[in-house]
Amino acid sequence: MKRLSVAGLAALAIIVLAGLVAGCGGTANNKGIKIGMVYELTGNTASYGTSAANGAKLAFKEINAAGGVLGKQLDIITADNKGEPSESTNAMAKVISQDKVVAVTGFTVSSCGIAASAVAEANKIPFVAAATVNPKVTVDERTGKVKDYTFRACFIDSFQGKVGADFALKGLKARKAAVMVDNSSDYSKGLAEIFRGAFAAGGGQIVAQEAYLQKDQDYKPILTKLKAQNPDMIYIPGYYEDVGKIIKQARELGIAAPILGADAWDSPKLVELSGPQAANNTYFTNFYSTEDKNPASNKFVEAYKKEYGQIPDSMAAMGYDAANLLADAIKRANSTDANIIREALAATKNFKSVSGEMNLNATHDAVRGVVILELKDGKQVYKQTIKP
Template sequence: MRKKLLAAAMSTLLMAGALAGCGGGAKEDANVIKIGGNFELTGGVANYGKQAVNGIQLAIKQANDAGGVMGKQIKLVLADNKSEAAEATNAITKLITQDKVVAVFGPATSSNTLATVQVSQDNKVPVITPTGTNEKITVDNGKTRPYAFRSCFIDPLQGTIMANFASNTLKAKTAVIYIDSSSDYSKGLSQSFEALFTQNGGKVLGKEAFLQKDQDFKSTLTKIKALNPDVIYLPAYYEEVGKILKQAREMGITAPFLGGDGWDDPKVVEIAGVAPLNNTFFSNHYSSQDTDPVVVKFIEAYKKEYNQEPSALAALGYDAGLLLIDALKRANSTDPAKIREALEQTKNLQLSTGTVTIDANHNPIKSAVVIEMKDGKQMFKEKVTPKL
């Protein structure tokens, strides 16, 4: 009898402990707003994901230090998509169905983001990519995806900027386009560049392609060299860009290379070397040389937090964080539908890369810049403000 009583007592204590544990978890959940982060933390473009996450975490830290939102602390739940589209789909599915996040940041690349947007639409949970620039992320067959947003400008703007830069600033009459055929991002930029460059009176002498992870580009570069273009448009990511520029300069190709924001990573200098990057230019979202007080304040805060200067990807991650935090405050709710409505109504919001208004296609209307690489450093070249 004594053993039965002891067993019953122990059972009651264990149950009480379990209930207390459940109660603690529920209390914690009640005091936090869980936001997902679906990013490339490992794999081929891990640097992009890590930089974007740094920016997001800084925005969240500042908001939490200031008291949070609705009296709650924001918690970032990260999932590594390993720089692969299939893993990105798995990651967002887990974040929404298991972690029960109310919104998702990421991924960083267009291809990986495109692999996730249908999941966000099906589950009616907003997704904000800081750096996915492909048009189809927010618009599908002419219709705006209700739950898809971004804090970066879109590919056509980048291609347009560099086509005008080639024609007007560099006075180029001929070009060769060299794309990563495995990348939606690369294809999108090349299409808009070609359309405007030819409209400006320029001639595209040839189009060549490579695949991500390729190592030897000399065969294709030999063809490009023979065409002798005024400029070479290379809309790709930093790893391949670095290798192509290194090999091109070794082969005696001296023409200017132009690109997009995928160039923006310190590793491009490590891979290519300092000299091969001279006489190259790329479109970007902001410049660290901007003297705007808002930009300066962000750079100082980022340096204090991470002991390094922020890249454009870090700035866009920070902007994505500010965009969502502002929407949460105005929605005064963690209901994903209300967060979506607040995101759509964003107008004249001051972010690190400029003042932003979200347009009907869920894209931000804001300025862009052209960066020149000189002696291994990024130099501000031009600023472009879109017409409203």
């Protein structure tokens, strides 16, 4: 299912689901305001979704403890999209049509967020995605029009990919780069395209590009081809489960060059799969680091540690930000009317995210910094934050 066209899935979602749920507005009754929370709680990307959901639950708990929103408690309706676009449309349809939510937050996988946004748009329900970076989440790829009801708390690939290329050129001093792209992922293909363009524009040369598919197991034939081109570094904008295996096999082949990736690397499972030593000399761009200090981040880290007994990762931070962003918009709207909430979201300025002040731009995307992290002996080491 991951290999189906996301555009096709989105169109199918609109056709099949719009008739089922169109016109089903959310509710704010005397008991509370219903908010949908849809994440990847099972499947290959459950590590992301579980962390983000934990961050969101913490945010909603804090909001309710402080008196809720508009004098009411937030009633959170949770659904699992299983990391699949088709399941994402089903989950969105459920929380909108059956549970009558006022708005929805969630999603860490771009293909899932793209599919889900079609349902939100068809039913005119505000949707704040947490960590879906593909531009097609908020902009209709067929028309180029900004989606009315879809927003996100994260930066987009066009910024992250350029930051990655700049770091490769200046931080890693690379002049020849090879690229491995997951051809079954809109996320990976989009980032790879942006990285290639920015790297070449900065004076670098792309000496090779090879494709793989999610859940492949043997990457050595591809890596052997890349090794033959003697690149200064390899760019792999893939998901942690695949990347961990790729890094391990690359080092086994004697590839010592730096390997660079993006936010989808952010899972402890990557190092479990690659091994700590193999993961040395690897880097990735990300949303957040606990080492990037500010008062909002410090408060979040302490609260998360108290709630879950562990340090939050970037997905937890994004889930937390997305939940707070949605609640903040409802407060500013002073209403649970979908259109008024949508207008409040579009007008978001100087929102206090865990990584500092954040605005939403004309395409409903967050304007926020990109963090660069290094993996060293199995641990994430903060290097710098690149501001927009």
